[in-house]
Amino acid sequence: MPRLVILFFALNLAFAAISRSLAEDVSATADESPDIRRITFRDKDDTSRTILGEVMQEAQDGGVMMKCDDGRIWIIQPDQITDREKIADEYSPISPDEAAQRMLSELGDRFSVYQTPHYVILYDGSEVYAKQVGSLFEQLYKNFFTFWKNQRWQLPEPDHPLVAIVLKDHDSFLNHATAEIGPTAKSMIGYYNLASNQMTTFNVPNWERNVSTIIHEATHQLAYNCGLQQRYADNPMWVSEGLATFFESPDMRNPGRWRAIGRVNQVNLARWKSGIRNRPDDSLATLLASDQRYKDAETATFAYAEGWALTYFLIKTSRKEYVAYLQSLSQGKPLAERSARERVEMFEAAFGPLDKVDKSFLTYMRRVK
Template sequence: MLRWLGWWAGLALWSAVAVARADAVAGRTVARDAGDLAETTTAPAETVPTPVEEAIPIDEAQEAALIREVGEGFAIKRTPHFVVAHNVAQALSDDLTQRLERTYSAIYRFCGHSTIDAHRPSRRLAVLFFNDRSDFDRFAATIGFPAANTYGVYNEPTNRSAFFNVATDPGMIELQQGVAAARANLEQMNQVLREIRGRRTVVEVEFADGRRVQFTRSQATAEIASTRHRLARIEQRRENLIQYVNRSIIQHEIAHQVLHNAGVHVRGARNPKWVVEGLAMMFETQPGAEGAGIAGVNQMRLQDFREAVAGGVPSAGLGPDHFLQAVAAGRLVPLERLLTDSSLFTGRGEHGTADYALAWSLMHYLHRTRGEMLAAYLRELGQRQPGVPVSSADELALFERHFGPPDESLTRRWSSFILGLAVRSTSYR
């Protein structure tokens, strides 16, 4: 009898890590293998080719300040509209900077198409890109940002975005190590089976949880094939998580930075949080010819919206009555609270996910059905002054002046429109 130390019990744990990581709601970052690091701060600054639009002038004082901020071992990478201080491999920095520029262009196309006032910044937007998760955490602590379970951030007071190589996140490292060990064990088991003679030979497998199971050669072969299939699914979830972080999270945080520097949001002013988050989520989708968010539906947020409305029951045939029932049950907040309560967007978990989905859905609805009114509303918000308080009553009055009262009638029209959108599967689900 042959004995093999099994590992199947660990696969569910590794899969759960990947799924939990993909459920983060707010600031986060990119993922790829790290490769060689930039070795010196004295290397010439690399510049991404300039598009048709003229690049923002180089500001060497700004670049020097960034290097002082992050310390030795970082290099400067320029794009037409961004300056990035980083210590990652060139392939990783190239991927990030291309995404920055695509998001920047998508936002201005979106604003132009939607007649939303947006001016061009006079300085390149500053981004920090750390190779190590621990360095990102230390930076986050200096700005008072709770970095746990996040992958990046735009910080309004410092006007910086910061990200890190998610391959260095402890959860991702654990996942990568587990998958690698599993693949090695599979190959070892195959080698053992190749050495077995006779169809009736019994193989005893000891699982990670202490269970021992006996297999014949054919049973063990079938189990290995099944486990290879499960492992492939887990590896796909890992790749999907990378794409989720790489696309949705970076574009979300950079959208915050661009919109705050374009005057759509006023830095230091009381910007309604549902507007700030709702607009950023319009740019989590892949940019299209007219700019991200114009023709596309954010399928991740749509599915979050539908799940909150459904409350765990089958979601076919959902309508406004189901939405109102979800509000009454506490799964969703009323429209008035969404418009006035900024604390909704500081939480995570199921409620945080639902609140973000609500903000996206209202922004998407107003853009698609009340575009001129939305542009006028954003123009008025763009006239607010830093440090001037705005009461909840004033916030509601401004919304009502442009869109009508936030009552049941509007709630029904809004929820009916969103629940009528076509649902497609997403790679990170």
């Protein structure tokens, strides 16, 4: 089974309920000057926590969605809040050194820190492996921004530290991840968490699979930290997962095991070719209209394959239109959902009628090797 959805979608049902509450009854803040506050609240384990950050949305009952100075997003119910204070001083994200110290205080003294120019890596195993992972991160970072610059999309670099937690083995990963995300951790070897803005992985003996996971999840993290995608906005999963699988393909002939963006993803190509025989006529429509196929274990494998194939096809044949489509999606607001019809209509406005796109898509993918 492929890695599951971006972790937020399996993170916490309570978050979804709070999000719906905020979405139904919010005070807009996007077009005003930043609303910076210091809020003290009781966390889910009933510990007191004080955070400083920018209010993204606020409900009339006092519930808030807030981006903290370390890049985390908190969704806080009014009955959790014990104190709130509006801050007039200038606000800025914490530094990488501050992020490292904050993470060490949370994770404990069995962890060490390795910093690269753009990443803060917390690890509990081999420093050599942490440096390997850091090298992959930096390769991706450079190539990611170069790729989009070549598409004439000058994305801003992240303003919050990019934090990654690298565990020494599967047991260590399960201990950490299960506490954060629950039993879903058993089916994963890595994930990016929309709420914490951190990615987590461990040292998998299969290095090819390891490289794919590291690049895949780090692509999610970059996309959500440079404005390509907005956290908690309506980001179709075929877009998010299609991009991550487009970027991830390892190159086992290369000592670094990853060197270029957009190589044919052989794993997903094989899954695409295997599933195409039973592909329903409305497969493209259902992929666009809803994320359900990614969430269902019986349909997830082919959904990932089709999402990769569609992304590959559009970038290779309609690159300008694809970038414009992503730019439109990037304007989405947190908690604002599009209907199934709106999703399909937005796609057709960018690429043309669905039946014609699907015909061209199938024809093109038959030639891909």
